[in-house]
Amino acid sequence: MxxxxxxxxxxxxxxxxxxxHLDTHGGGVSVVLPIDPGPSSSALDEAMSNEEAIASAESYPNDIVAFCHVDPTHPDAKQRLKSIQKTGIVRGFGEHKVSLPVDHPRNMEIYELCGQFGWPVLIHMDYTGVYGSNFVALKKVVQSLPDTIFIGHAMAWWTNISSSAITDPASPQFSDYPFGPVLPGGLTDQLLTEYPNVYGDLSARSGYYALSRDETFGEDFVTRHRKKLLWGTDCPCLDGRGTFPDGTFRECLSYFMLPLLQKFCESLGHYNDITHNNAARLLRLPTI
Ligand SMILES: [Zn+2]
Ligand SMILES: [Zn+2]
Incomplete structure (x- = not known):
């Protein structure tokens, strides 16, 4: 996995x-995502640095793949990325969680460079946290940079699985995690269908709710995008069994998502695509 x-x-x-955490669910490779504590980024003091991500991949070369992250508003952002790329360890960019519109010129420069490096770009987009705003512009972004792989993540990305998405946080009907039937034709579905360079990250509550809120639609979505969906957890628990860092216990996110995928996938091959092979192709790892 x-x-x-x-x-x-x-x-x-x-x-x-x-x-x-991954051993509990079957073992395999985990992608670790730093968030750069730059001027426009969301990174907390506790966030992992690029150096730490690289060190973890060097310590566990069979278990951990490192991504890197640089806040695009740093004057030397491109130079920093180039020097990280020279290490030859990093395989992607993210988690890109910055308070810039997705189509900001600084972002575009970084996305383009990642495409040149063969690095997928994993973007967090939401409406209330102001990270990755101007979601509607994502279509123009992926269209104009066909050599860059974009992986959509978080609430704005998954809310737009439905064309009925309410995108104004001031609206009384707005929710980061909408429930109820999905109306076909959502922007996320369109992007996955029309652009070979767009993938969907199923991690966190946003990914789980998107698939579970309307199971008939969810199953069809998982079937149509068999080659475009990437299983992930973004789970804070320490062991895959629900033990949280503060000592409390809550269900691990995998306990919900993996059975749902097993139910929706028509074959083991389909399940393996979403939990392993699609990611393996992006990371240049062996498929199963
Ligand atoms: Zn995350
Ligand atoms: Zn967990």
Whole structure:
């Protein structure tokens, strides 16, 4: 299995936690995502640095793949990325969680460079947290940079599975996690259908709710996008069994998502595509 969305956090979640989390669910490779603590980024003090991500991949070369992240508003952002690329360890860019519109010129420069490096770009987009705003512009972005792979993540991305998405946080009907029937034709569905360079990250509550809110639609969506969906957890628990860093216990996100995928996938091959092979192709790892 490949868990496409994990974090290491100082004093809370170690590389060893990341490994044991996936071991609980079958074992395999985890993608660790730093968030650069730059001027426009969301990174907390506890967030993992690029250096730490690289060190974790070097310590566990069979278990951990490192991505990197640079805030595009740094004057030397492109130079920083180029020097990280020279290490030869990193395989992608993200988690890109910055308070810039997705089509901001600084973002566009970074996306283009990632395409040149062969790095997929994993973007967090939401409406209330102001990260990755101007979601509607994503279509223009992916169209204009066909050599860059874009992976959509978080609430704005998954709310738009439905064409009935309410995108104004001031609206009384707005929710980060909408429930109820999905109306076909959502922007997320369109992007996955029309653009070979667009993938969907199923991690976190946003991914789970998107598939479970309307199971008839969810099953059809998982079938149509068999080659475009990436299983991931983004789960804060330490062991895949629901033990949280503060000592409390809540269900691990995998306990909901993996059975749902098993139910929706028509074959083991289909399930393996979403939980391993689609990610393996993006990361240049062996498929199963
Ligand atoms: Zn994340
Ligand atoms: Zn968990």
């Amino acid at each position: 490949i868990d496409f969305h994990t974090h290491i956090n100082k004093g809370k979640r170690s590389a060893e936690s990341v490994r044991s």
